Amino acid sequence: MAVAELNSAFTKTHFHSSQLSFLSRSVPKHQHCDFPTLHRTQQHARISCSVTQNQVQAPAVQIQEPKSKSDCYGVFCLTYDLKAEEETKSWKKLINIAVSGAAGMISNHLLFKLASGEVFGPDQPIALKLLGSERSLQALEGVAMELEDSLFPLLREVSIGIDPYEVFQDAEWALLIGAKPRGPGMERADLLDINGQIFAEQGRALNAVASRNVKVIVVGNPCNTNALICMKNAPNIPAKNFHALTRLDENRAKCQLALKAGVFYDKVSNVTIWGNHSTTQVPDFLNAKIDGMPVIDVIKDRKWLEEEFTEKVQKRGGVLIQKWGRSSAASTAVSIVDAIRALITPTPKGDWFSTGVYTDGNPYGIAEGIVFSMPCRSNGDGDYVLVKDVIFDDYLRNRIAKASVKLIS
Numbered sequence: 001m002a003v004a005e006l007n008s009a010f011t012k013t014h015f016h017s018s019q020l021s022f023l024s025r026s027v028p029k030h031q032h033c034d035f036p037t038l039h040r041t042q043q044h045a046r047i048s049c050s051v052t053q054n055q056v057q058a059p060a061v062q063i064q065e066p067k068s069k070s071d072c073y074g075v076f077c078l079t080y081d082l083k084a085e086e087e088t089k090s091w092k093k094l095i096n097i098a099v100s101g102a103a104g105m106i107s108n109h110l111l112f113k114l115a116s117g118e119v120f121g122p123d124q125p126i127a128l129k130l131l132g133s134e135r136s137l138q139a140l141e142g143v144a145m146e147l148e149d150s151l152f153p154l155l156r157e158v159s160i161g162i163d164p165y166e167v168f169q170d171a172e173w174a175l176l177i178g179a180k181p182r183g184p185g186m187e188r189a190d191l192l193d194i195n196g197q198i199f200a201e202q203g204r205a206l207n208a209v210a211s212r213n214v215k216v217i218v219v220g221n222p223c224n225t226n227a228l229i230c231m232k233n234a235p236n237i238p239a240k241n242f243h244a245l246t247r248l249d250e251n252r253a254k255c256q257l258a259l260k261a262g263v264f265y266d267k268v269s270n271v272t273i274w275g276n277h278s279t280t281q282v283p284d285f286l287n288a289k290i291d292g293m294p295v296i297d298v299i300k301d302r303k304w305l306e307e308e309f310t311e312k313v314q315k316r317g318g319v320l321i322q323k324w325g326r327s328s329a330a331s332t333a334v335s336i337v338d339a340i341r342a343l344i345t346p347t348p349k350g351d352w353f354s355t356g357v358y359t360d361g362n363p364y365g366i367a368e369g370i371v372f373s374m375p376c377r378s379n380g381d382g383d384y385v386l387v388k389d390v391i392f393d394d395y396l397r398n399r400i401a402k403a404s405v406k407l408i409s
């Protein structure tokens with residue numbers, strides 16, 4: 001009997017419709033299973049079909065009761081059995097990615113990029129663990145429905161929930177986006193009172209249940225301070241695993257330099273954003289390059305670099321809010337993709353990327369104990385090192401010092 005038939009017969013016989021979406025059926029749809037077996041415990045139902053080289057083994061069936069709202073969603077309760085699949089495909093082991101604020105604007109772009117394979121690669125199956133709140137739970141179901149309808153082959157599991165202690169379970173990546181955005185006329189720092197609490201709680205939850213090597217990217221503003229709060233509440237996770245997203249600022253700086261130099265932006269490299277994701281950030285034109293040449297040799301207008309360029313990058317987010325009436329979402333999602341890919345692919349020779357990380361042990365003399373954006377390289381294993389061969393002049397040193405004073409105070 002084909003497994004699909006078996007599943008169908010099985011569900012008809014044993015489940016009320018309310019239970020169906022929680023049935024875990026773990027046989028590849030395309031795979032014919034000749035010897036399906038039902039394994040059942042009080043709490044779980046799972047049908048699986050293990051395949052060895054030339055042999056189809058008996059599948060295990062477990063019945064799963066809905067535990068909580070963070071349980072699997074809809075069709076994702078019918079995921080393939082990856083163990084069996086891994087023996088027939090050269091796919092990597094499933095990774096767990098937790099996303100907070102999953103019903104928000106940024107996530108609405110990001111989740112589909114993650115699920116498409118564009119971020120972790122075409123051979124990397126993923127599980128998405130989506131965190132919402134009471135107020136967003138319905139919207140979160142809508143997001144999960146859209147993910148279902150997108151038929152992404154690499155998206156093997158989706159679960160939704162409102163309790164970070166459940167949603168962050170075994171997370172290997174935590175993309176912390178959920179936080180109130182600022183509106184016109186506000187500074188990002190104005191959000192600290194409202195958003196800081198969220199990151200303290202989520203830090204504690206990550207500390208309790210996430211993978212011990214989880215990589216955490218904090219997006220919700222003010223992201224440097226929120227990353228620090230999160231990190232301080234997660235003492236069992238390495239401090240260097242916490243990032244504040246400044247990649248959007250790096251991308252904005254690259255675009256402005258390219259525009260001024262009259263080149264396409266892929267010619268711009270070695271751009272560091274120093275400091276805070278705020279108007280005190282320092283976009284570094286001294287070390288940046290255009291087509292391999294120092295920017296200051298290509299754009300000879302130092303006044304423009306120090307003033308117009310710097311201010312444009314610092315204030316780009318605010319200007320966009322004035323125009324759109326809400327903050328950057330699509331370009332932020334793209335920059336989160338860039339930030340993740342920067343950590344999981346080797347950095348191109350001679351280049352680097354910016355990310356906000358903990359300053360303890362930094363080689364630049366920046367005050368310790370803060371989360372500050374600095375230049376990093378990665379060998380692609382999820383980790384990074386700070387770049388040592390950067391140059392400073394008085395302008396850059398003074399600007400960096402001012403930026404760090406703001407974060408310390």
Ligand SMILES: NC(=O)C1=CN([C@@H]2O[C@H](COP(=O)(O)OP(=O)(O)OC[C@H]3O[C@@H](n4cnc5c(N)ncnc54)[C@H](OP(=O)(O)O)[C@@H]3O)[C@@H](O)[C@H]2O)C=CC1
Binds near residue numbers: 136181246248328
């Ligand atoms: N670092 C960076 O480069 C950038 C950071 N950002 C920041 O990312 C965050 C998310 O932005 P975006 O997705 O556009 O925002 P949205 O308003 O679209 O979604 C944010 C989500 O945050 C959650 N949230 C938590 N607390 C509140 C609150 N008090 N009021 C409203 N929502 C709340 C909500 O989800 P739920 O109810 O499920 O908790 C909401 O869905 C913001 O803080 C924004 O400033 C934005 C652009 C760039």
Ligand SMILES: O=C([O-])CC(=O)C(=O)O
Binds near residue numbers: 181321327
């Ligand atoms: O400006 C904001 O509030 C949103 C944000 O962080 C950005 O666009 O850089």
